Amino acid sequence: MDKVKVIEVKESVFADNNAEAERIRRRLKAEKTFLVNLMSSPGAGKTTTLVRTIGDLGDKLRIGIMEADIDSTVDAETIASAGAKAIQIHTGGMCHLDAGMTEQGLDELGADAFDLVVLENVGNLVCPAEFDTGAVKNVAILSVPEGHDKPLKYPLMFQVCHALIINKIDVLPYFDFDMEKVAAYAHMRNPDLELFSVSAKTGEGFQAWENWLLAQARAWNG
């Protein structure tokens, strides 16, 4: 297994997380680094989605990944095996990352060397949505087995995201998942949400997602 750097981050000391997040975005703009905050339930497929995205876009963008988890280094090892620079962030039991914790990760990763950095947040549909990490765009993944009612139950996550990836569409025949309903519920929370239906396992639907990501990164990096 690849050795990955593990950093233990501490909860931010900043009183105003939003101001700190704005400061991080100014730094990212100056350094020409596009930061995506990727959120989902546990097991929705964040890491698998990243592995395929790295494989497809690795010749167009320099990509660095920050994997956040309560414990373990399995995701960072998977990403490192896929050929991208990855660090593992341990949150000391915390259910989310704030702006200060994100910046500790950016410093350890050496974010200015990358065109695209993805923060894979702790698997959780509640707490991560409450904290601006300083990312340029928030992206959520909802997987087919979780059910199409999630935007009804976890409103904030869908409100704060710019794009929603519906993953695991390869198993649609085995679940009662209504694509029209999930789109309607998600747009009820956020009419501007971009929607992508994909299978990280088979690659179906990835081109639209990757075109969007590439266009967003290029627009930000100038």
Add this chain to the structure above:
Amino acid sequence: MDKVKVIEVKESVFADNNAEAERIRRRLKAEKTFLVNLMSSPGAGKTTTLVRTIGDLGDKLRIGIMEADIDSTVDAETIASAGAKAIQIHTGGMCHLDAGMTEQGLDELGADAFDLVVLENVGNLVCPAEFDTGAVKNVAILSVPEGHDKPLKYPLMFQVCHALIINKIDVLPYFDFDMEKVAAYAHMRNPDLELFSVSAKTGEGFQAWENWLLAQARAWNG
């Protein structure tokens, strides 16, 4: 749709949540009510598991359900349609329930009229594990599509639970999920964890889970 009672609970004012949880357990013991705190990721199948359990055990136990969510009443409506008394608890955006919030639910439900009360916690593998709700037993559901590595990433959830239900085994052929690994990882966190493999969709494996639940409830209620 069935009308369900919705209560908005406030964060507990008690400084010592653990003491409050112990007090609730003494009350439950006196009232002969067995309280289970059911936890999982979003979409792992808590409600579907409860609907089947109510159908199978409804003639042996008087069952009441408390559905906790950030928003929506879809789960409580589903439970009410299955024939059990259900109330919906809204957490005001909070990612978990503490003992005081749980007791507000018990009071609204009229818990002393039931042999078994299940608190369906907010879908989240992190925060709910940090708070003793006053339940007699903690039960977690992990579903096959989430992956067998979850006990590595979310240690506390598996440490605090008495039983772990592996759900959605009907879709095992479509996912890379290793039953031996998940059992090993889970028992690494908690050697005493009872394991049940089920499909809430087909009913496979439910008898062992329901036998355990029934025996636990009868032992507690005396």
